[in-house]
Structures are given as C-alpha cells and as structure tokens.
Amino acid sequence: MSPDGLPFTATPPDTGCAAPPPAVERGQRAVFCGLTGIVWLHRKIQDAFFLVVGSRTCAHLIQSAAGVMIFAEPRFATAIIEERDLAGLADANEELDRVVDRLLARRPDIKLLFLVGSCPSEVIKLDLSRAAQRLSEQFSPDVRVLNYSGSGIETTFTEGEDACLSALVPELPETEAANLMVVGALADVVEDQFTRLFEQLGIGPVAFLPARRADALPPVGPETKFLLAQPFLNETARLLEARGAQRLAAPFPLGAEGTDAWLKAAADAWGVAPSHFDAVTAAPRARAVQSTAARREKLADKSLFFFPDSQLELPIARFLTRELGMRPIEIGAPYLHRRHLAEETAMLREALGEDLPILEGPDVDAQLDRCRAAKPDLTVCGLGLANPLEAEGLSTKWAIELVFTPIQGYEQAGDLAELFARPLDRRTRLRV
Ligand code: SF4
Numbered sequence: 001m002s003p004d005g006l007p008f009t010a011t012p013p014d015t016g017c018a019a020p021p022p023a024v025e026r027g028q029r030a031v032f033c034g035l036t037g038i039v040w041l042h043r044k045i046q047d048a049f050f051l052v053v054g055s056r057t058c059a060h061l062i063q064s065a066a067g068v069m070i071f072a073e074p075r076f077a078t079a080i081i082e083e084r085d086l087a088g089l090a091d092a093n094e095e096l097d098r099v100v101d102r103l104l105a106r107r108p109d110i111k112l113l114f115l116v117g118s119c120p121s122e123v124i125k126l127d128l129s130r131a132a133q134r135l136s137e138q139f140s141p142d143v144r145v146l147n148y149s150g151s152g153i154e155t156t157f158t159e160g161e162d163a164c165l166s167a168l169v170p171e172l173p174e175t176e177a178a179n180l181m182v183v184g185a186l187a188d189v190v191e192d193q194f195t196r197l198f199e200q201l202g203i204g205p206v207a208f209l210p211a212r213r214a215d216a217l218p219p220v221g222p223e224t225k226f227l228l229a230q231p232f233l234n235e236t237a238r239l240l241e242a243r244g245a246q247r248l249a250a251p252f253p254l255g256a257e258g259t260d261a262w263l264k265a266a267a268d269a270w271g272v273a274p275s276h277f278d279a280v281t282a283a284p285r286a287r288a289v290q291s292t293a294a295r296r297e298k299l300a301d302k303s304l305f306f307f308p309d310s311q312l313e314l315p316i317a318r319f320l321t322r323e324l325g326m327r328p329i330e331i332g333a334p335y336l337h338r339r340h341l342a343e344e345t346a347m348l349r350e351a352l353g354e355d356l357p358i359l360e361g362p363d364v365d366a367q368l369d370r371c372r373a374a375k376p377d378l379t380v381c382g383l384g385l386a387n388p389l390e391a392e393g394l395s396t397k398w399a400i401e402l403v404f405t406p407i408q409g410y411e412q413a414g415d416l417a418e419l420f421a422r423p424l425d426r427r428t429r430l431r432v
Contacts, residue, residue, distance in 0.1 A: 024360045031309055031334065031382055032061075032400070033152030035118065037160025039066045040403060042075040044185045045210050047111040049103070050076040052150065053096065053128060054118030073107065081122050092126055100135050104143055112144050112214035114164065119151035144171065144214060156334040158232040158311050158403060161185060165209060168217065169239040172209075175219035180206045180266055181245065183237065184230030187406035188212070194253075194409060197263060200280045203270045209236075220245050225269050227262060229253060229408060231344075232311035234337045251343040252312075253408045254416060255319035256288035261343070284410035291414025292323050298421045300325030305371050307381035308334040308362060309399035314344040316380070316402065321351045324417055328352070329374050332362040378423060395423040 035058060038050045052058050059078035066076060079099045081092055096115075104110060113135070117128045132147035139145060148163040165183065180203055182194065191208055198206045207218030222244035228237060231252055241247065250265035251258045260281060267277045304326045306313045313333040320326040331348075336358070338345075348356055359367075364385075371379060372392070379389055379396045386396040397420055407416040 023358070025362045025366075032065075032157035033119070034150035034157055034160025034163060035062055035116065035152075036065055036157040036400070037150065037164060038062060038076050038116065040185055041161060041164055041210065042066070044188075044212065045112060045214065046212050047109060047214050048075065048114060049107065049110045049112070050114045050116050051100070051103070052076065052078040052116045052118060053081060053123055053126065054078055054116075055120040055123070056080055058118045058120075073109070075110075077103075081120070081126070089125060092122075093131060096126075096131055097135065100139075100145070104139060108142075110143060112146070113139075114167070115145065115147040116164075117147065117149040117151060119153050124151075146171070156232075156309065156311060157400075158230070161230070162233045162235050165233060165236040166239055168210060169220075169236060169243065172217050172243070173219045175221040176223060177205075177219070177221070178223040178225075179219065180204065180270075181209055181218045181220065181224055181226040181240070182206065183209045183226050183228050183240065184233055185210055186229050186408055190406050190408050190412065193411055197280065197284070198266070201263070201267055201270070201272050201277065203266050203272065225266070227266055228340060230312075231315055231337070231340055234340065237340065247340075249343060251318065251347060252315040254312075254315045255323045255413050256285050256292065256410060257323060257347075258315060258319060259288065259408070259410050259413070260285060281410075288410040288413035292417045294414065295417035295421045296324050298424060299417065302326050302377035302424065303374070304328045305374060305376035305379045306331045306333070307364070307367060307371075307379070307385055307399070308332040308360075309380070309382045310402050311335060312399070312402050313380070314341050314348065314358065318344050318347050318351070319413075319416065320420060322347065323413075324420075326378075326420075328357055329376050330362075330367070330370060331356075331358045332367055333358065333360055336360045378420060380420075395426070397423050 035052060042048065042050055052062055059080055062076060062078060079096060100113065115128045115132050117123055128147040132145045136145040146167040148167040150160045150163065180198065186208070195206060198204055209218050211217055220240060220243045224245035225248050226240055226245050227248050227250060237247055248265040248269055250262045253259040253262040263281060264277060299320065304320060306317060306328065311334060313331050317328045317331045321328055377395065379394050380399050381389065381396055383398055383400060386398055389396050401419060405419065406412050
C-alpha cells in the first residue's frame with residue numbers, strides 16, 4: 001500500500017533489463033489499416049483536411065468508419081486513383097493537383113492538408129511526398145500540404161496516427177526554451193484536464209502534439225521534454241529525439257496509477273516538491289480510485305484475453321490487472337516498443353510475476369484455438385473477431401473503442417473500467 005492508503009505508489013517499479021523479453025511470433029493478423037486514424041485525427045486538428053489517395057475500398061472504409069458529417073463540411077475525402085500503367089502517372093499527378101485546387105478554392109478554412117497514401121499498387125507508384133512539396137509551394141503560406149501513408153501494409157491501424165504526427169515533426173518551430181510537449185491525440189476534455197493539472201503543478205509551458213489548429217504547432221528543441229500519451233508513436237518519438245527533445249520515461253496515463261506515474265515523471269523533471277505533487281493530485285486521484293473501486297466487484301478475478309489490435313494492450317492489461325484485479329491469460333500485442341513499454345512491463349511483472357503472458361505479433365489462427373480452449377471471461381479484440389466469438393458464447397470488448405473514447409487521466413478511470421464491465425453485464429442480462 002502507498003503511504004496515503006492507496007493500493008499503489010506513483011513510482012513505477014524498476015525497469016531493469018534482467019527479465020526475459022516477451023515471446024514473439026510473426027503471424028497473420030486481423031486489424032484495420034492506418035487510414036482509420038483519420039477518424040479521430042480529423043476531429044482533433046480542426047483546420048486540417050485528410051485527402052486519401054486510394055482506391056474505392058479505401059473510400060468505403062473511411063466513409064463507413066468515419067460516417068457522414070451532417071452539420072459540418074467534411075474534413076476527409078478520397079481521391080480515387082483507378083488502375084493505370086506507369087505512363088499514366090503524369091496524368092494522375094495532374095488529376096491530384098486539380099482535385100486539390102478545387103478543394104482549396106472551395107474551402108478557405110483548410111490550413112493543413114494531408115495527402116494520405118494507401119496500399120493499392122497504383123497509389124504506391126505515385127510519389128506523394130513530391131506531390132505534397134509541389135502543392136505546398138503552390139499554396140504556401142495559406143495552406144501547408146504534408147503527406148503520410150495509412151497503408152494496410154503497416155502493422156496496425158494506430159500506426160496511422162504515428163505516421164501523421166511524424167509528418168508534422170519537421171514542421172515544428174525551433175526553440176531554445178525549456179518546455180513540455182504531450183505527444184499523442186487526446187480528447188479535448190482530457191487535454192483540458194491535463195493542462196489544468198500541469199498549471200497547478202507549476203509545469204510549463206505545455207503544448208500538445210497534435211495541436212488543435214495548424215498554426216499552433218508546439219515548438220521543439222534541446223530543452224524540450226516530452227511525455228508520450230499513446231504507446232504507438234515510435235517514429236514520432238524517434239524524430240522528436242532527433243530534434244533534441246528528451247522523452248520522459250513513464251507508464252501511460254490510464255487509470256489512477258498510470259496517470260499518477262505519468263504526471264510524476266514531468267513533476268520530477270520540473271523539480272516539483274513531492275508534497276506539492278501530492279497536494280495537487282490527491283483529490284482527482286481519490287476520485288479515480290473511488291470510481292474504479294465501484295467496478296472492481298464486477299471485474300475482480302475475471303479472466304482476460306487480448307488479441308493484438310490497438311497497441312494499447314499492455315497499458316490496458318496493467319490497469320485491469322493492478323487496479324481491478326482481473327487475470328490476463330494472454331496479452332497479444334501487434335508490436336511492442338520495448339523501451340516505451342518498459343515501465344508497463346515492469347508493473348505487469350510486479351503484479352503477475354516473471355512468467356508474463358505477453359506475446360508480440362501472435363498468429364490469429366493459433367490464438368483463436370488458445371482463446372477457445374481457455375474460455376476467458378472477457379476477450380479484447382478487433383471488430384472482425386468480436387462477432388464470431390460472441391456467437392460462440394464469449395464476451396468481447398472492441399479494442400477500437402479505446403481510441404475513440406476519452407480514457408486517459410484520473411477523471412476517465414471509472415469510464416475506462418466501465419468499458420470492460422459493460423460486456424460482462426450484458427452477458428449476465430442475456431442469461432437471465
Ligand atoms: S489502404 Fe489498403 S487496407 Fe486500407 S482500405 Fe485502402 S486498400 Fe484497404
């Protein structure tokens with residue numbers, strides 16, 4: 001128990017590398033592609049537009065995942081590139097220029113245009129970075145045009161956000177001043193809560209990547225420290241480090257415990273006195289503990305099985321294990337960035353012992369066999385697997401909800417626990 005009676009302390013366990021690495025497979029996966037990130041990114045960056053350069057399949061995916069914007073002008077679309085040979089590429093570039101021309105003439109509110117590549121071969125043949133450069137020169141300074149790939153050839157759908165933020169890093173203004181950057185798209189409500197907490201702690205200036213507006217990009221330099229808000233931003237972190245910024249090692253801000261340790265990493269870097277940290281965080285932390293405790297009765301001792309999907313598997317498993325008493329049978333993750341997940345792994349190890357059930361890149365067929373044999377109380381998986389598993393009598397949670405729902409921070413800890421309690425409730429009601 002921590003000194004204030006809470007079941008943990010804000011200091012994550014030692015992340016020494018003596019422990020064995022997680023097991024690795026490289027099997028077939030069943031996940032969405034990186035275009036999916038547009039669904040939450042277009043809501044976050046309010047003057048950006050995402051123009052997918054892709055096929056009809058891409059257009060269908062993005063339309064059905066993001067839905068139709070009834071009350072506002074859309075901020076994403078697909079320029080459909082039909083099959084063509086190499087000789088037709090000049091025409092394709094001209095067509096793309098025409099589409100962008102028309103779009104920007106009609107929509108002066110767009111300040112940042114992303115050309116988003118996809119995986120069809122006719123799109124891969126197009127050099128979108130050259131197109132972005134050409135169009136940026138044409139529309140500068142009113143509109144900045146950048147490009148990234150949302151291709152399904154990448155590991156999983158959250159890498160779309162990593163690719164988008166990576167495209168923004170070279171655009172960040174240079175600074176020599178000390179500042180804190182929070183990296184990873186967060187719901188506005190969560191961002192506002194963190195801003196208030198950092199202010200009360202005396203940490204700052206603080207800026208967020210992505211910013212809500214294209215002209216509010218956070219500055220970066222050798223005195224910049226950054227906290228990752230999401231565990232899937234490997235390339236973005238690498239590029240920020242290449243610009244001199246230093247990552248503050250921390251678990252992710254999920255649950256009371258994760259949020260505590262995440263804020264503490266920044267507080268320590270800014271020399272905030274422990275007594276002041278405790279004074280600022282005591283009330284929201286107590287609310288988080290109370291709201292998760294209310295769900296603990298339903299979730300404690302229930303078994304849990306993760307298929308690889310969002311890359312949030314380890315932080316979520318840590319929260320459900322340590323704060324809600326669930327028992328993970330298998331934690332499958334599409335990809336594990338060992339350095340960024342060192343604190344999470346150490347905390348899971350502290351709770352579960354050396355023999356961690358973590359598996360990187362598991363093969364979906366073999367995993368399905370193991371899941372059916374284990375009959376877990378709750379299975380966290382992608383949409384494609386959820387319905388068949390439900391039909392077989394298993395309770396499931398769609399992993400994709402974890403990126404669409406505000407789940408980070410003290411005030412969301414209870415809602416995060418509720419996301420996992422609800423499928424169990426539903427099945428109990430169905431049985432009655
Ligand atoms: S990018 Fe590839 S995987 Fe994604 S919708 Fe388009 S064709 Fe399908």
